[in-house]
Amino acid sequence: MKLVLKNLTKAFPNRKKGGEDVIAVNNFDFEIPDGKLIGLLGPSGCGKSTTLNLISGLEAPTSGQIFFGDEDVTNVPPENRGIGLVFQNYALYPHLTVMQNILFPLQNLKGDAKLSKEEMNAKAIEVAKLVQIDELLDRKPSELSGGQQQRVAIARALVKKPKVLLLDEPLSNLDARLRIQTREEIRRIQKETGITTIFVTHDQDEAMSISDLIVVMKNGIVQQIGKPQEVYDNPKNLFVAQFLGVPPINLFKSSFKGKEAYVAIRPEGFEITPNGKYDLNLDVVEVMGRDTSLVCSHNSCVGKNIRCIIPAEKAAGINPGPIKFNANPAKRFVFDLETEERIC
Numbered sequence: 348m349k350l351v352l353k354n355l356t357k358a359f360p361n362r363k364k365g366g367e368d369v370i371a372v373n374n375f376d377f378e379i380p381d382g383k384l385i386g387l388l389g390p391s392g393c394g395k396s397t398t399l400n401l402i403s404g405l406e407a408p409t410s411g412q413i414f415f416g417d418e419d420v421t422n423v424p425p426e427n428r429g430i431g432l433v434f435q436n437y438a439l440y441p442h443l444t445v446m447q448n449i450l451f452p453l454q455n456l457k458g459d460a461k462l463s464k465e466e467m468n469a470k471a472i473e474v475a476k477l478v479q480i481d482e483l484l485d486r487k488p489s490e491l492s493g494g495q496q497q498r499v500a501i502a503r504a505l506v507k508k509p510k511v512l513l514l515d516e517p518l519s520n521l522d523a524r525l526r527i528q529t530r531e532e533i534r535r536i537q538k539e540t541g542i543t544t545i546f547v548t549h550d551q552d553e554a555m556s557i558s559d560l561i562v563v564m565k566n567g568i569v570q571q572i573g574k575p576q577e578v579y580d581n582p583k584n585l586f587v588a589q590f591l592g593v594p595p596i597n598l599f600k601s602s603f604k605g606k607e608a609y610v611a612i613r614p615e616g617f618e619i620t621p622n623g624k625y626d627l628n629l630d631v632v633e634v635m636g637r638d639t640s641l642v643c644s645h646n647s648c649v650g651k652n653i654r655c656i657i658p659a660e661k662a663a664g665i666n667p668g669p670i671k672f673n674a675n676p677a678k679r680f681v682f683d684l685e686t687e688e689r690i691c
Contacts (some may be wrong), residue, residue, distance in 0.1 A: 348415055348429075348510040348543045350379035350402065355411035357397050357567075371397040373567040375411070377632030379560075384537045384544045386554030386575075389564035389590070395547045399513050399563075402545065402601075403430050415510055428511075431542075435516040439488040439503075446471060446484040449502045456507075474502040477536060489560045494525045501536065512537070512544040518553060526550075530557050551591050557581065563587050580677070585609060585687035588680055594640070594656070598649040603690060609649070610684040614640075616678025617655035623671030627653060630667060634659070641665070 355375040358368040372394045379385050387395040400406040402413060404425035412421045420428050439448050449471040453462055462470070475481040478498040488496055497517060504512060514533070518526045532555040537544045548554050554561050555575035563570045563578065563586075571583045582588035588596050594614045601610045617627075619641070626645070630652065633640040639662035641655040655672070681690040 349381045350511060350543060350545075351412075351414040352377045352379075352398075352402075353412040353414070355398070355401060355413065356409050357394075357406060358409045359402055370567050372401065372408075372452055375569060377562065377569065377572060379543060379545070379658045382541045383559040384534065384546060384557060386558030386561040387545060387564065388545045388549070388551060388554040388561050389570075390549055392566075393564040394567035395549075395562075395564050396515055397567075399545060399547050402511070403432055403513050404428050408590055413599055415485045429509050431507065431509035431512045433497075433500045433504045433512070433514045433517050435519050437488070437500045438518075438570075439496060441488050444484065444489070445475070445480060445486055445488075445491070445499050448488070448499055449475060449484075449506050452503060452507050470506055471502075474505045476534070477505065488597070489678065492525075493521050494529050497521065497529055498532070501533070505540065505542075509542065512540075512542045514544065514546045516549070518548070518550070526553070531557050533557060548599055552593065555591070563590060565590075582680065583689055584683040585611070585689075588689075594654040597655075598652045599645065600684075601647060603681050607684045608690060609684060609687070611680045611682065612674050613678040614654045614656040616675040617641075617657065617666065618673045618675060619655065619657060619661070619670055620673060621671060623673045625672050625674065627655075627670050627672060628667065628668070629689070631668045632662065632665060632667065634662075639665075641670075643670070 350633040352375050355372055357372040358370050360365055361369055375398060387398060389395050399409050404423060407495050412419055422476060424448050450467055456462060472481060475484060478501050480495060480498045480502060483495060518529055521529055530553050558575055560572060561578055562572050571578050571587045575643060579591050588611050591614060596611045596613050599610045601608060617652050627643040629641055631642040633642060636655050637659060638660050643653040643655060645653060683690055
């Protein structure tokens with residue numbers, strides 16, 4: 348199912364008397380291709396969850412339109428949009444078994460959509476197998492791990508075969524290792540079902556690892572849309588460059604064509620060499636296993652320090668003190684000092 352968002356805007360009244368409305372989503376214009384997984388990415392308060400709520404129908408837009416395929420669903424109630432919604436906190440019924448939780452959406456179907464008990468059970472078992480919890484159907488949520496509970500929530504969202512699957516920070520309550528496993532499972536399930544999926548997260552690793560396209564947002568405004576690697580390699584502005592990447596991009600104040608500018612270099616963009624064009628002061632060498640992190644300083648650095656990531660085998664003999672480096676042109680960007688837009 349293709350989704351089209353046309354000039355979508357959501358404003359909330361300011362709680363302070365006489366204050367201006369708070370614009371949570373500002374003129375969002377985007378076509379989401381059929382069968383793709385889209386990552387809505389940005390810091391807290393950027394408008395990504397509000398966008399998801401607008402798509403689901405839980406919030407009504409102030410202006411703009413939402414299309415599912417060719418159908419305008421802007422004013423269609425959530426229950427009639429054909430969506431599956433997975434929340435951050437799972438929202439499972441604690442007194443029901445896994446099977447009963449999955450069956451719940453089917454038991455509320457009415458009219459021509461109503462199913463027999465046998466049909467409902469078959470659909471529930473089908474999705475339980477898809478998310479690999481078919482051996483847990485008799486358990487209660489309290490008897491499951493966080494990852495298992497999340498799979499139950501996904502199964503419940505999928506059992507009605509929705510046109511669109513919406514995931515709101517679905518991995519936030521899981522530990523680091525389980526988050527990686529679960530995000531891989533979400534990608535597998537999405538590919539197997541072919542359901543158009545929108546995945547909201549503030550974690551850029553999550554979004555970049557499983558999304559076909561990412562949408563980077565700030566203050567309700569879309570900053571950049573594209574394939575994850577393309578956005579990482581070609582950020583349109585300083586915010587996108589700084590938001591994507593761990594460790595974050597290194598920032599310097601410098602001059603470009605006679606004008607003050609920001610020069611940004613990805614941590615992996617430093618080529619340490621005795622004949623390098625530029626100087627740094629190496630303060631700390633951090634061994635990370637596969638890579639080595641060099642914590643450095645420079646008088647034009649914007650921030651506390653500079654991090655250079657180099658392969659561990661190239662770190663031998665590098666000690667604290669002055670070092671020289673060249674910058675990989677593909678990992679170096681220049682931004683306007685005032686507008687923060689990309690210059691080159």
